[in-house]
Amino acid sequence: MSKSGSLYIKGNSIFHKLDGSIKLLMLICWTIFTFMFMDARIFTLMIIVGFLMVYIAGLPLKSILPLIIFIIVFTIFNSIFLIIITPDYGSKLSGHYSVALNIFNIKLTYETLFYALTLSLKYICMAPLTILFIFTTEPGTFASSLNRLNVSYRVSYAVSIALRYIPDVKSELGNIINAQEARGLAFRRGEANFFVRMKNYISVLFPLLLSSLQKIDVISNAMEIRSFGKYKKRTWYNRKPLTIKDFTFVVLSILLIVLGIYLKTNVFKKFWCVYF
Known part of the structure; x- marks a missing residue:
């Protein structure tokens, strides 16, 4: 947290120099791409790439750790409720039925456990870009950045x-x-x-x-x-003109959505599960 009391942390990384509206656009595109899939392989790669960007931003661990812990705890509780309420939902999605635990004739399947793990990875995927958006965007300039996207001031x-x-x-x-x-x-x-x-x-x-x-x-x-x-x-x-870096990340964000549509249509069409 900065001395001004905001969550913004001063830095000189490429993400600190980006306009706030561009980082918001990146977060939106990252979110859309994430919710296109239900595949642990994609989510694992996205988590690695996402936290690599956080590392490049040079954000101190002690500042971002509470948010990371909150997201992890939320995903754990969400997975527990999912397993309790729908113990065979993963099997319905995958088409396979491998019983892991049978309690009072309620059968918990391995596929549901893997589905809960995949869903947890999906939520954790949102952490890196959320962290970048919150901790590298100065509140004083954020309002003008949003207004640049035709959002009412x-x-x-x-x-x-x-x-x-x-x-x-x-x-x-x-x-x-x-x-x-x-x-x-x-x-x-x-x-x-x-x-x-x-x-x-x-x-x-x-x-x-x-x-x-x-x-x-x-x-x-x-x-x-x-x-x-x-x-x-x-x-x-305090509005600043967009730079080449800003336009570069706009193009990359749009390409991410295009890539997501292609992969969803041709490669990763449904829930991917490791069969037991």
């Missing part, structure tokens, strides 16, 4: 302010937890069991919500006083 500012205030919400959450700990509530491992700690964490959501709503009211009043939104269009003080 009102919407552009809303997204920019949301990104800018994520660290503030995180800081406010820490303050609320510290205040609750001073009142005797347990939030740390060893102070109480898991369910009590989860209940205590839920109890901080209401004051966090009230604090966030209060900040929203202050910001909206300040912008209304300045007649924000009066005109349909506006000019930008």
Whole structure:
């Protein structure tokens, strides 16, 4: 996190120099390409390429690790629910039925386990480009970058302010937890069991919500006083012209979609599974 309180991390990499609208376009194309397939081989390659780009961006691990952990934990819980609710869904997709576990006549198949793994890889694929977009895009210039894509400047500012205030919400959450700990509530491992700690964490959501709503009211009043939104269009003080690098990544993003359509049509047409 930068000293300004935003998630933007200063750097001199090629991704820091790209216009914010180009990085948003890259993220959209990467997402479309990802959701075209259900193939672990493609997702593994995309994860390698994606995190290679993160490495080139020179982002410190301690800054991006919380987001990576969140995505991994989300994929694990999602896979667990998938396996519990539809223990034979992978077999229906693959056409093969290999029982891995039989509990109370509920049969969990190897194909479903592999499907859950593939789905987890699919979600993890989204992490690298999301990290690049969030941590290499300066919030102050992001609104003008979105507006370059013909997004209304009102919407552009809303997204920019949301990104800018994520660290503030995180800081406010820490303050609320510290205040609750001073009142005797347990939030740390060893102070109480898991369910009590989860209940205590839920109890901080209401004051966090009230604090966030209060900040929203202050910001909206300040912008209304300045007649924000009066005109349909506006000019930008810090907008920079697109460079050759920006156009290069636009072409690469479009080629990625074209490649995805070709592969989906001719090569990777359905769910790929290692049969057991």
